[in-house]
Amino acid sequence: MLTQYLCIMVVVVALYVASLVTAAENMTAAQLLPKPSYHGGATTYNAKNYGAMGNGANDDTKALMAAWKVACGASGTVTLMIPPGTYYIGPTQFHGPCKASALTFLLQGTLKAATDLKRFGNDWIEFGWVKDLTVVGQNGIIDGQGAASWPFNKCPIQKDCKVLPTSVLFVNNLNTVVRDIMFVNSKFFHIALLQSNNTRMTNLRISAPEDSPNTDGIHIERSTGVVIADTRIGTGDDCISIGQGSDNIDIARVHCGPGHGMSVGSLGRYVGEGDVTRVHVRDMTFEGTMNGVRIKTWENSPTESLAAHMVFENMVMKDVQNPIIIDQRYCPYYSCEHRYVSGVTIRDVTFKNIKGTSSLPVAVLLRCGVPCHGVVLEDVDLRYKGQGATSSKCENAMAKYVGFQYPEPCT
Numbered sequence: 148m149l150t151q152y153l154c155i156m157v158v159v160v161a162l163y164v165a166s167l168v169t170a171a172e173n174m175t176a177a178q179l180l181p182k183p184s185y186h187g188g189a190t191t192y193n194a195k196n197y198g199a200m201g202n203g204a205n206d207d208t209k210a211l212m213a214a215w216k217v218a219c220g221a222s223g224t225v226t227l228m229i230p231p232g233t234y235y236i237g238p239t240q241f242h243g244p245c246k247a248s249a250l251t252f253l254l255q256g257t258l259k260a261a262t263d264l265k266r267f268g269n270d271w272i273e274f275g276w277v278k279d280l281t282v283v284g285q286n287g288i289i290d291g292q293g294a295a296s297w298p299f300n301k302c303p304i305q306k307d308c309k310v311l312p313t314s315v316l317f318v319n320n321l322n323t324v325v326r327d328i329m330f331v332n333s334k335f336f337h338i339a340l341l342q343s344n345n346t347r348m349t350n351l352r353i354s355a356p357e358d359s360p361n362t363d364g365i366h367i368e369r370s371t372g373v374v375i376a377d378t379r380i381g382t383g384d385d386c387i388s389i390g391q392g393s394d395n396i397d398i399a400r401v402h403c404g405p406g407h408g409m410s411v412g413s414l415g416r417y418v419g420e421g422d423v424t425r426v427h428v429r430d431m432t433f434e435g436t437m438n439g440v441r442i443k444t445w446e447n448s449p450t451e452s453l454a455a456h457m458v459f460e461n462m463v464m465k466d467v468q469n470p471i472i473i474d475q476r477y478c479p480y481y482s483c484e485h486r487y488v489s490g491v492t493i494r495d496v497t498f499k500n501i502k503g504t505s506s507l508p509v510a511v512l513l514r515c516g517v518p519c520h521g522v523v524l525e526d527v528d529l530r531y532k533g534q535g536a537t538s539s540k541c542e543n544a545m546a547k548y549v550g551f552q553y554p555e556p557c558t
């Protein structure tokens with residue numbers, strides 16, 4: 148069977164190559180360029196054949212989008228290769244739907260963002276409406292060049308602010324793999340996942356200075372089936388944040404720090420927010436972060452929703468300010484109204500095997516609004532980095548304690 152199959156494949160490939168050669172006779176040079184190369188069953192398109200220069204100076208936005216259009220429109224298994232070089236680009240959309248049955252975006256070079264903010268909307272690079280997309284690096288770097296724009300970000304201090312562009316937005320995709328890429332210095336978030344189902348992100352490095360504003364590593368929203376694993380994130384904001392309407396999120400072996408740690412939320416701020424359910428976070432290390440694992444929800448929520456069925460387990464905390472924190476009175480601004488308790492109900496959340504050091508004395512803070520249901524702490528050992536003991540603080544937490552507990556549980 149296998150030999151037969153191979154023979155047929157050889158014939159098919161030979162015919163394909165022969166047809167290219169004969170068809171070539173009547174083609175102009177322009178039609179002949181670019182040539183896709185065909186090997187291993189996949190057709191490869193090289194971005195440089197579509198005018199991308201990769202010299203760090205030329206604006207390669209249009210060329211990369213042209214190359215994508217051809218790759219996306221081709222049939223079968225297709226690779227769009229961005230060879231080594233620095234590609235200076237403004238807002239760039241890689242949109243489907245694609246004809247290709249599977250599409251690989253192979254980044255061997257560096258994508259470097261333009262710095263003129265007037266060119267941008269809410270994001271820089273968009274992968275959208277694509278099925279079976281793999282974005283993979285071979286020494287690939289995505290550089291948001293954020294330093295020039297950070298001074299213009301007023302969001303940390305102002306509620307109604309203009310947001311700066313997220314480096315890479317994945318929107319409305321199905322079955323996506325993102326792996327082996329380094330992200331640096333986003334203007335705003337490094338990666339955002341929006342309405343994308345079945346996404347797997349592995350072996351990423353995300354890095355920005357500790358004092359850079361809103362440079363979250365990965366933000367997830369209205370997405371289901373997300374795996375993030377074996378990744379290192381150190382930025383000025385959340386390492387990973389899980390926003391409203393997300394379900395079935397599995398995060399493992401991520402090193403966070405510096406930054407604000409891992410966060411569910413903030414939730415309950417806008418009308419019509421969806422629930423966050425089935426979140427499993429495990430085998431993480433937090434180093435010098437503001438929070439370890441945090442669930443944060445706003446007061447005065449216009450819509451009721453649920454944050455439920457979550458397990459955070461096997462975490463090492465190294466000098467983390469708030470290793471375990473539920474905050475249902477989240478308010479990052481000077482003045483927030485305290486009219487109604489948060490409309491988000493927290494249910495069935497387990498923190499298990501969480502160990503290490505806290506850089507503030509309150510190592511466990513469980514501040515619920517309407518009472519939380521089914522919060523469990525199991526085998527917690529968090530020591531104060533300074534002199535003295537750590538403590539717990541609770542409001543309406545109704546927590547259940549199992550196994551070893553340090554700090555002492557709330558009474």
Ligand SMILES: *[C@@H]1O[C@H](CO)[C@@H](O)[C@H](O)[C@H]1NC(C)=O
Pocket residue numbers: 169170171172173
């Ligand atoms: C090339 O063009 C000529 C004239 O139009 C035609 O007769 C010939 O079949 C073409 N060859 C190929 C390989 O398409």
Ligand SMILES: *[C@@H]1O[C@H](CO)[C@@H](O)[C@H](O)[C@H]1NC(C)=O
Pocket residue numbers: 319320321342343344371
């Ligand atoms: C993702 O799943 C949701 C809920 O199952 C569905 O409504 C939505 O259309 C899906 N989106 C994509 C891009 O597959």
